[in-house]
Amino acid sequence: MRRSTLLWSVLGIAVVIGLFVVKHRVQDLEDRLHALNAMIITDRDTIQVLQAEWSYLNQPARLEALGKRLLGLETPVVAQTVSMQELLHQAATEETPDTRIAKKSAPAPDRSDDWLTPILAKLKKTQ
């Protein structure tokens, strides 16, 4: 009788202490969660503002004016546009303008691959 009473009271005290500790921990965690949530919300607000600013600074009209003033950019003309195929072909064969015109009618030999292979292999290695 005495023994069991003792056992039960020890158990009871242990449970009470355990509960107390757990409750405190939960409270701490909840406080932290609150703080983190608040921080997340503040950060989100900041991100939102930064996004708006990014968009504001990237107004096409502004970029156009800046490009013109600082970089001397103009509207591209057709002659400036070259397809990748043409570029690779040109680089590979080092044509003179005369031969290029003559060759244009015939389909360009697809030499782009062997020209690119070493570069691609190198890229792969570095990655």
Place this chain on the structure above:
Amino acid sequence: MTRDRQNAPEKIRIEGDHKTAIETGRNRLMVAGALFTAAFAVIGVRVVYVSVFSDNTEPRYTRSVTKDEKNTGRADIVDRNGILMATSLNTASLYANPRLVIDPEQAALRLSTALPGIDIKATEKKLRSDRGFIWLRRHLTPRQQYAVNRLGIPALNFQREARRMYPLGPLASHALGFTDIDNKGLSGIERYFDKELRTRQKNLTLSIDVRVQHVLERELGLAMKKFSAIGAAGLVMDVNTGEIVAMSSLPTFDPNQAGNVDQGVRFNRTTLGVYEMGSTFKIFTTAMALDAGTVTLRGGYDATDPIRIARHVINDYHAKKRWLSVPEIFMYSSNIGAVKMALHVGISGHKRFLGRLGMMKPVQVELSETGTPLSPNRWREINSMTISFGHGLAVSPLHLVAGVSAIVNGGIYRTPTLIRRKPEDIPAGKRVVSEETSLKMRRLMRLVVERGTGRKAAAPGYLVGGKTGTAEKVSGRGYKQKALISSFVAAFPMHAPRYVVLAMLDEAKGTKETSGFATGGWVAAPVVGAVVRRIAPVLGLRPINQADAVRKALSIEISGKPGRERRVASH
């Protein structure tokens, strides 16, 4: 009860008073015990019920913020490439509780130091009022908020409020629309999707491309200034999906400060304004005639004499005074030819055809500002005649662009939209002309740019094709001679059209450079040319260098009477 016991048979009395007292005590104990047992039983049952049978878990007082939860009111609006066009930012708004103000005069004075421009007298009056809450200034900047805070006036307080911002300023303002101070959508997309924007968390993706939009607005703006026009409208539409890539109505406004903008400036010319479009309607007349089979590309009509009907005379602007083939009628924009083409098809056929192109009812687009076309109440011969060259039926520029898209894309009409369509969302559309007719129309439109009235719209490498249109504006019951609606509608690249571009100038005046002309070919066509040159690379279209083969395929034989070939001098 005790009295009963006392009056009871003597058996009890014999036991004595002590026994009675014990009995009473026992009884009372029993009652109390029963009460407690009942109470515990109820609690026990409840405990079992709550813990075992009900599925209510313990309430959570804290939770983490979800991934796309936002604490600002409205969803963002982005363009088709995800560039932010409208967003909500949290700002602080200043309010006061006048009952707590100690010295209103002093408070108002001090506030004016933190918020320059505030009306001191009015603020003082507000602070003297007997209310519990008044707004002093909405949406302060962080710096202003700091300054007000530093004053340390106890009755002042801040309320976090979301404010709608349009970081791109006036770009695409007519399509976007704007909201009032309480973030309620008042026009454009903001109004049409008001409810959705309030409730949804995800961004709303428009079909607009801000780069294209900028080019269109800029080129239109330059032309508007050059030709002293009172307004301009422009559209770029993807012919295969019906998406509006750019929509511009000038003059434009800044939706960030929409409150103090004139009503006329907010007017969206591209959807709400209806205009008699003039010769651009010949695209529809010609397509209809070719599709109906009443005439072929080799056929033609006599355009020697003006047509007289009732009190009206229908004449040609670029009169040739001879028989004209269909390509010539289209190229020279012959009114007489167009009238004859339409009458040959018939009045009911004409009406039905335009109906199928959506010209009879307000255009369907995600804006509440859509204009109803002004069509004749009774469609008589004279109506068909004038509508064949674009008078007597007023439609919005968007009607025109949607119609032209259908003509050039292979003959399928798709309702225009301002919302980006995923490939699987593209509607099947409905067929309005055959594929063959569409191909013929493309060749005719190409001809106009190559040799006809629209040569200023040429963009090397991109095979532009289009049609000019010049119409006198209706004023009262007649037409104003000097007030023109000059337009040019084009598609490119003509061998496989991707986009339709429209430029329209309202009351453009000729300059020395244009020899005083303010017709579509002089004022609107160059805009389209410039726009195409600039947007085609942005839209990922490669210029066609070896265009000879493609060009030849698109070219057309402008024969006069069969057998008599004639070289064409273009104007």
